[in-house]
Each structure stands twice: as C-alpha cells, then as structure tokens.
Amino acid sequence: MSEQIILSARGLDFYYGPAQALRSIHLDIPAKKVTALIGPSGCGKSTFLRCLNRMNDLIPGARAEGSLTFHGEEIYQKGRDVAALRRRIGMVFQKPNLFPMSIYDNVAYGPRLHGIRSRSALDETVERSLRAAAIWEEVANRLKRPALGLSGGQQQRLCIARALAVEPEVLLMDEATSALDPISTGRIETLLGTLKDRYTIVLVTHNMRQAARVSSRTAFFLNGEVVERGPTERLFSMPRDRRTEAYLTGCLG
Amino acid sequence: MNPRHIRDFAAKALLWLSAGAVSALLLALAGYAGFRGAPELSWRFLTGQESILGGTAGILPSVVNTLVVIAVSLAVVLPVGVGAAVYLTEYARNRLFVEGAAFAAGVLSGVPSILYAMIGALVFCDKLGLQKTLLAGSLTLSIMTLPTVLRTTQESLKAAPLSYREGALGLGAGKWPMIRTLILPASVDGIVTGCILAAGRVVGETAVLMYTAGLSMVMQDFSSLQSALDASGATLSTALYVYAKERADFGAAFAVATVLLFLTAAINSLAAAVGRRVRRV
Numbered sequence: 001m002s003e004q005i006i007l008s009a010r011g012l013d014f015y016y017g018p019a020q021a022l023r024s025i026h027l028d029i030p031a032k033k034v035t036a037l038i039g040p041s042g043c044g045k046s047t048f049l050r051c052l053n054r055m056n057d058l059i060p061g062a063r064a065e066g067s068l069t070f071h072g073e074e075i076y077q078k079g080r081d082v083a084a085l086r087r088r089i090g091m092v093f094q095k096p097n098l099f100p101m102s103i104y105d106n107v108a109y110g111p112r113l114h115g116i117r118s119r120s121a122l123d124e125t126v127e128r129s130l131r132a133a134a135i136w137e138e139v140a141n142r143l144k145r146p147a148l149g150l151s152g153g154q155q156q157r158l159c160i161a162r163a164l165a166v167e168p169e170v171l172l173m174d175e176a177t178s179a180l181d182p183i184s185t186g187r188i189e190t191l192l193g194t195l196k197d198r199y200t201i202v203l204v205t206h207n208m209r210q211a212a213r214v215s216s217r218t219a220f221f222l223n224g225e226v227v228e229r230g231p232t233e234r235l236f237s238m239p240r241d242r243r244t245e246a247y248l249t250g251c252l253g
Numbered sequence: 254m255n256p257r258h259i260r261d262f263a264a265k266a267l268l269w270l271s272a273g274a275v276s277a278l279l280l281a282l283a284g285y286a287g288f289r290g291a292p293e294l295s296w297r298f299l300t301g302q303e304s305i306l307g308g309t310a311g312i313l314p315s316v317v318n319t320l321v322v323i324a325v326s327l328a329v330v331l332p333v334g335v336g337a338a339v340y341l342t343e344y345a346r347n348r349l350f351v352e353g354a355a356f357a358a359g360v361l362s363g364v365p366s367i368l369y370a371m372i373g374a375l376v377f378c379d380k381l382g383l384q385k386t387l388l389a390g391s392l393t394l395s396i397m398t399l400p401t402v403l404r405t406t407q408e409s410l411k412a413a414p415l416s417y418r419e420g421a422l423g424l425g426a427g428k429w430p431m432i433r434t435l436i437l438p439a440s441v442d443g444i445v446t447g448c449i450l451a452a453g454r455v456v457g458e459t460a461v462l463m464y465t466a467g468l469s470m471v472m473q474d475f476s477s478l479q480s481a482l483d484a485s486g487a488t489l490s491t492a493l494y495v496y497a498k499e500r501a502d503f504g505a506a507f508a509v510a511t512v513l514l515f516l517t518a519a520i521n522s523l524a525a526a527v528g529r530r531v532r533r534v
Contacts, residue, residue, distance in 0.1 A: 055423065058415075087425030097416035099435060109434070110424040159420075166424055 003030040006170065006200050007052060011066040014047055014224075016059060021047045023224045024066070029170075029217075034192060034201045036211035036232065039221035040247065045204045048221070049172050051075070052202065053089040054082050070170075087114065090168035094175040096155035098162070103150070104143040106158060110166035125165050133161035134191045153184025157191065170200045178206060189214050208248065212236050220244045283514055290507035298508060303470045310505055312512065314472040315492040318387060319516065321475070322466070322488055323455050325391035326398065330451055333395070334402030335437075335444060341403075342410040343432055355407075362400035369397040370464035378465055386485045387473070390466025394458060398451035405450065409443020410436060445528040452520050456513065459490045468495055489513050 007029035014022035022044045029035050029052075037045040047056065054075060056062045068075045075085065087110075098106050107126045116122055126143070130136040135157040139150070147158060156176060163171060173192075177185040185207075192201060192214050205211050211218055212232060219229040220241075228235060228244045239245040293310075301311025337354075345351045373393025383389040413436045421431040437444075468491060473484035487495060489509055497506035 053423065055419065058418065058422070083422075083425045083427050085425075086423055091419075091423040093416070093419060093423070095416065097414075097420040099417060099420060100439070109421070110426075113424065113426050113430055162420075162424065 003033065005029065006031040007068075007070055007202075008072075009048070009051075009066070009068045012048075012051065012068050013065040014044075014051060014056070015061075015063050015065075017061040021224055022051075025226055027219055027226055027229060029200060029202055031169075031200050032197060033217060034196050034203060034215040035217045035219065036215035037202065037204045037219050037221060038206075038208065038211050038247075039227075041206075043221040044224040045219075045221040046174055047224075049174055049202060049204050052170070052172055053086045053091055054080075055086075055091065057082065087166050088168050089170040089172060090163035090166065091172040091174065092156070092159050092163055092176045095179050096152060096159050098147040098150075098155055098158060100146070100148060102144050103139050103147045103158060106147045107162050107165050110162060114166060129161040129165040130158075132164050132195070133157045134187065134194070135161060151184075153180050153187060156180060156184065156188060160188070160191065164195075164199075168199070170202065171195065173201065173203045175204050175206060177210065185210070208236075220247065222247070286507050286510040286514060289504070290509070290511035293504040293508035294511060298505075299512070302472050310502075312470075312489065312492060312505075312509060314470055315487050315489045315509070316512070316516075317475075318466075318473065318484075318486045319456060319488040319490075321387055321484070322391045322394065322462070323452050323520075325388065326394040326455050327448060327451060329392065329395035330398050330402050331444075331448065334399050334447065335406050337399075338403050338406035338410060339432060339437075342407050343428065343436070355404075358400035358403050362404070365460075366397060366458060367460045369393055370461040372396075373461060373465040384483075384485070385465060385467040386483060387466050388482055388484075390462045390488075393461050393465045394455050397458070397461060398454050401450045401454065402444075402447040405443045405447035406440065409440035409446075412443070413439040441528055445524050449521055449524045452524075453517065456488075456517060456520070457490055458488075459494050462488055462491045463494070466491070470495070489516065 005028045009025045009027045012022055012025040013020065014025075025044075025048060027048070037049060039045050050056045051064060051068055052070070052075065056064075064076045070085065070089065074080070099109060101109075104126055107129050108122045111122060111125050116125065127136065127140075130139060135154060138154060139158070147155065150158060156179075159176075160171075177188050180188070189210060192203070195201060196216075203211070203215060215232045217230070218232040218235045220227045220235070220239075220243075222243055228239060228241045230240075235244065236248060239248060297309070298311055299316070300313050301309055302314050303309065303311055341351050341354055370393070373389060373396070377383045377389035377392050378385055381389075383392075417435040417439060418431060421435055426434075467485035467487070469486035470492060471486065473486055474480040475484060489512060493506050493509040493513070496502045496509060
C-alpha cells in the first residue's frame with residue numbers, strides 16, 4: 001500500500017530555553033490517515049504536535065533544530081509565512097477555546113480572516129463545517145446564540161467545525177477529548193472516522209484505547225524521543241521495544 | 254470561645270472597622286460639601302455666568318470648560334496610550350526597551366503635577382505658541398495621564414486569555430487581526446478603567462490648568478474652530494480654587510465642589526455603561 005508522506009521530521013531537536021524537549025525525532029506522517037502520538041506526560045508528544053503548526057512560537061526562548069517539512073518545505077525556514085502554514089494545518093486544543101461571540105461568528109471567524117465577506121458564502125461555509133463536525137442538528141436553530149453557552153462536548157465539536165471552516169489539509173488534535181465525558185468522547189471519535197478520508201489527522205492522546213480505536217499509525221514518545229512507530233495494530237499487539245510494551249501494559253509512565 | 258474563633262472574630266471586626274471608616278469618611282466629605290454648597294446651588298448658578306456688573310454668580314463656563322478639557326485630553330491620550338500599550342505588550346522585542354518604558358511610566362505617574370504645569374507652559378503655551386488656552390491645558394493633561402492609560406491597558410492586554418491567542422493564531426490569523434478582533438475587546442475593561450482614572454485626574458487637576466489654560470470664568474466661544482482653539486478659562490477645579498482662595502466665597506466654592514462630586518459620579522457611570530456596551534458586541 002503506497003502512502004503519501006505529508007509531514008516529515010528528520011533529526012528534529014527542540015529546546016525550551018536550555019531544556020531539550022525533543023531529541024533527534026525521525027517521524028513521517030502519512031496523508032489522509034489518523035496518526036496517534038502516545039506516551040507519558042512530559043514525553044514531548046505535545047511539543048512535537050505544536051512544532052507542526054509552529055504554535056510553540058508563542059513560548060519565549062523556544063527553538064527548533066534539524067529538519068521538519070510539510071510537503072517537502074521546511075516548516076522552520078526563515079521568512080516562512082506562519083499564518084499561511086497554520087491555515088493549512090489546523091489545530092484543536094485540549095480545552096475548548098471558543099471565542100466570546102455567537103456560534104455562527106466563531107465558525108465564520110477563520111473564513112472572514114481570510115477575506116470571505118459575502119453573506120451567502122459565509123452561510124454556506126458555516127453550515128458545511130458544522131455538518132462536517134456533526135453538530136449542525138444541535139445548533140442549527142441557535143446560530144446567533146453565544147457559543148460559550150454550549151456544553152463542553154458541543155464546544156469541542158464546534159472548535160473542530162471552526163478549524164474545518166478554513167479548509168485545512170491537516171488537523172492537529174492536542175488531547176482534544178481529555179476534558180470530555182465518555183459520550184462526548186465517543187462522538188468525537190466517530191467524527192474522526194468520517195474526517196480521516198479528507199484530512200490528515202495527528203492526534204495526541206493519553207487514552208491508549210482511543211489511539212487503538214481511531215488511528216492507523218502510532219508513534220510512542222518517551223523522554224523526548226520516538227521509541228517506536230508503526231501501524232497501530234502491529235505496535236499495540238507486537239511492540240518491538242521493551243519500553244513500548246511496558247508503557248502499553250501500564251508498567252511505565 | 255476558643256482562640257481560633259477569637260482571632261477570626263477580631264480579624265472580621267478590624268476589616269469591618271476599616272471598611273466602615275472609609276465609607277464614613279467619604280460620606281462625611283460628600284455630605285459636608287453638599288450641606289455647605291446646597292444653599293448656593295440654583296438653576297441660575299448652574300446655567301449662568303459670572304457678571305461683576307450684574308452682580309450674578311454662575312459656573313456654566315467652568316462646567317463647559319471642564320467637559321471640553323476632559324474630551325480633548327481623552328481624545329489625545331486614548332489612541333496614543335492604547336497604541337503604545339499594544340506596541341509594548343504585543344510587538345516590542347527588545348526587553349530593555351519595554352522595561353525602560355515601564356520604568357519611565359512609573360516615574361512619570363509619580364511626578365507632581367506642577368512639573369507637568371511648567372513643561373506644558375514652556376512647550377505648548379510658549380514654544381508652540383498656543384498661549385494659555387484650553388487646548389494647551391488639555392494637551393498637557395494628556396501627557397500627564399498617559400502613564401495611567403498606558404499601564405492599565407498593558408495590564409489588561411496581558412490578562413487577555415491565552416486561549417484566544419492560540420485559537421486565533423491556530424486558524425491562521427495574523428497578529429493585528431487577532432489583537433483587533435479578540436485581544437482589544439477582551440481588554441475593554443482595563444482601557445475604560447484607565448479612562449476613568451485619567452478623567453478623574455483631569456477633573457481634579459488645578460496646578461496644570463492654572464499655568465496652561467487660564468482662570469477666566471467668562472463663557473468662551475466654541476462656535477468656530479478658530480475661536481475654540483483660542484478658548485481659555487477655568488475648569489470647575491480651578492474655579493473652586495479661585496472662589497475659595499482669591500475671593501473667599503466659600504459658599505460658591507462648596508457649591509462647585511458638590512457639582513464636581515456629581516460630575517465625577519456621572520463620568521464613572523458613563524464609563525461603566527460604555528464598558529458594558531462594548532463588551533456585549
């Protein structure tokens with residue numbers, strides 16, 4: 001089975017000031033698949049995820065070395081248009097981070113930023129995104145109401161809709177279900193199943209069963225290194241590294 | 254009662270006493286000013302102007318001058334102060350520069366206003382040829398209140414939730430669109446607070462205005478731009494000084510004080526209402 005590699009790390013090192021958070025990461029992310037990054041807290045999986053859309057730029061003193069490419073172009077290249085990169089690589093955060101505006105305005109925020117002004121085009125994008133995030137039925141009759149009045153699970157799906165509205169190629173999910181109840185989590189996992197045909201999804205999760213359920217590839221991080229990576233089924237059933245096995249069976253982390 | 258209860262009770266009593274003392278003091282001050290000023294207050298006093306020939310007293314010119322000075326100085330300090338705060342908090346990379354600016358703002362906000370008065374008189378009235386006018390006074394006051402607006406705005410920009418920044422940047426927003434659509438609206442409270450404090454200092458200021466805006470109590474002509482630029486005169490606080498110090502007319506002085514209290518209360522409510530309105534949008 002041939003797969004197209006869309007994101008690729010080659011010897012990526014990452015530092016927060018003097019502290020090294022990632023050590024020589026080699027990792028390929030295939031297009032239109034769900035890739036799960038697992039590992040104990042502080043292992044670097046979220047740091048790696050936030051390298052992909054340069055969200056780490058917000059942290060003073062953070063810097064990357066080595067190679068990290070998106071469609072073959074260096075993500076950390078000098079003069080890179082970071083806003084354009086982030087438009088193509090969307091992100092959903094651990095806690096729902098909707099803006100204090102209406103449901104409609106939240107979803108329309110991205111398209112408006114990128115210059116879409118026409119009312120009908122915005123209406124269409126908002127509806128399409130809300131449908132894609134499986135939340136249209138729940139909010140269709142209250143689009144003008146404040147987004148912060150929704151439940152946590154609904155807010156997170158609205159965040160996904162907001163990210164989809166700018167039509168990214170990649171969707172990064174940083175423990176996006178860890179603050180949600182099991183039912184909301186289940187909904188989002190089902191949603192990921194429908195999204196993976198159209199988007200490349202990279203998922204950081206603490207929930208091993210979630211990684212097993214939704215991803216086709218998994219990478220196991222430990223102490224800033226990728227210990228093992230491979231097809232999810234193989235990695236979970238026949239881990240090659242002793243440390244992966246220890247983590248999966250609950251003896252590590 | 255065990256010792257823990259006693260300590261708890263003592264702490265509560267002390268806190269209640271401080272709160273009570275503060276409230277009592279404020280009420281007593283306002284009450285006394287109102288009590289002494291009320292007999293002088295009349296519709297004619299509020300809407301008339303002073304005339305030696307006619308033998309009438311009236312403070313309408315000072316009320317108008319006060320409002321003009323507040324409006325002009327806020328119109329200058331608000332864009333400059335907020336703009337500088339946004340630059341220093343969001344854009345400036347040089348730590349030394351940012352800290353130097355914060356230090357300078359701290360020093361400037363503690364400088365006695367008589368110093369601003371001298372600088373204003375030298376720069377605006379003399380060098381720039383504005384003479385003693387409301388414009389020169391307003392410009393001097395906008396410099397004096399700049400540190401206040403700068404600092405309160407900076408504090409509220411820093412307090413804007415990180416989640417807004419991450420959310421907007423994650424969608425590919427540029428820095429300025431993010432600031433304009435999310436960070437500034439989230440900072441309205443702080444900006445409004447800065448404006449209230451600035452307006453408060455403007456309303457209460459005398460030294461600066463005596464040196465830069467004049468003491469005339471005659472109605473000025475604001476009908477054309479030229480005459481408005483030339484307008485010169487006392488605000489309520491300087492009028493209060495003139496009544497109390499130069500004419501020993503304490504009845505009128507207390508009446509002016511009462512009007513000042515009401516004006517300050519009105520400014521506060523207005524600012525609060527504006528804040529609520531902006532935040533809702």
